[in-house]
Amino acid sequence: MKDDTKTIVFVVTFGLPVLVLAFIFGLYAFGCGTTDSCTGIEKPVVTPIPTLVAATMPAPKVGAEAGPLVIKCQVTAVDLIGAWVEAGVPETDSFQFTDMKGQTCTATFAGDVQRLFSEANLWFSGASACTTCHYADIEKATFNLDMSSYAGILAGSQRKDGAATGVDILGGGEWESSLLYQMVYAPNGESTIGRQIMPLGRPASVPAKGPVIFAGTPVELSGE
Ligand code: HEC
Known part of the structure; x- marks a missing residue:
């Protein structure tokens, strides 16, 4: 080798x-x-991965257990008040109206109409509630009108010296000829009777019949 x-x-x-x-x-x-x-x-020291806490969300309820449906109808503020007036101004009974989708809906004064008079920012952003000016102390309230209660609205305006009744603002049940309608219906931001439109300070950008609001319940769902 x-x-x-x-x-x-x-x-x-x-x-x-x-x-x-x-x-x-x-x-x-x-x-x-x-x-x-x-x-x-030696094994390197490893930070343990924290165990996730078990989710504790309650199981969603279905069917009858889920409680009343919250589906609301949509309608303009003026049309809703109008339906209430034409139905004879029920204090506690429900009344019906047709909403913007054409469905028949049911509403009440306390649940749906009253807030149009007592809630700020409802007719437009920055709006005072009607009750800011037209409140229960009728001797001091603007036009001696109390919009804060059912009785006050029915008693009317211009209740000088605290009179029990004054000028009917509800047109005797005929909505479109009522003073209330004429004060809140404002095509192009102007009243049809040459007065200031309500709520006071309302800009012309607010639609003629006021804002579209959620109110009432579709009759098929209300069980009535
Ligand atoms: C910031 C104060 C103020 C607010 C808020 C207000 N009003 Fe008025 N209201 C007035 C004034 C001022 C007049 C008189 C206007 C005019 O004659 O041009 C008036 C007049 C009225 C009249 C006519 C009374 C009569 O006998 O002639 C009605 C009805 C009325 N308001 C309803 C309402 C409603 C409904 C609202 C809410 C949507 C409202 N007002 C919000 C101040 C207010």
């Missing part, structure tokens, strides 16, 4: 096992260090 062939045979038969042994020893040295109590390579 030639000399360099001998070298290759030597390297393979002795060098390779030495390398393998050195590798195994290296592993041992890394894992166990210089001690003979080998416990293996």
Whole structure:
């Protein structure tokens, strides 16, 4: 055999096992260090992943358990008051009206109509409630009109010196000829009788029949 062939045979038969042994020893040295109590390579400290808290949302209720439906009808403020007046101004009984989608709906004075007079920002953003000016102290209220209660609205305006009744603002049940209608119906932002439109300060951008509001319930859903 030639000399360099001998070298290759030597390297393979002795060098390779030495390398393998050195590798195994290296592993041992890394894992166990210089001690003979080998416990293996320490695992790195891992931050535990927090266990998610179980969601505790109550199961949604369905069917009759879900309670009354909150589906409302949509109607203009003026049309809603009109339906109430034409129905004979019921104090507690419900009355019907046709909403913008053409469905028959039912509403009440306390639940649907009263807030048109007692809520600020309803007719337009920044609007005072009617009751800011037309309130229960009729001697001081504007035009001696009290819009804050059923009785006050029926008693009318211009109740000078606290009179029990004054000028009927409800047109005797004929909505479109009533003073109330003439004060709140304002095509192009102007009243049809040349007076200031209500609520006072109402801009021309408010539609003729006031804002479209959610009110009442569709008759099919109301159970009436
Ligand atoms: C900031 C005060 C104010 C607010 C708010 C207000 N009014 Fe008036 N109201 C007046 C004034 C002032 C007049 C007289 C206007 C005129 O003659 O041009 C008046 C007149 C009226 C009249 C006529 C009374 C009569 O005998 O001639 C009615 C009806 C009326 N208001 C209803 C309402 C309704 C309904 C609202 C709410 C949608 C309302 N007002 C909000 C001040 C107010």
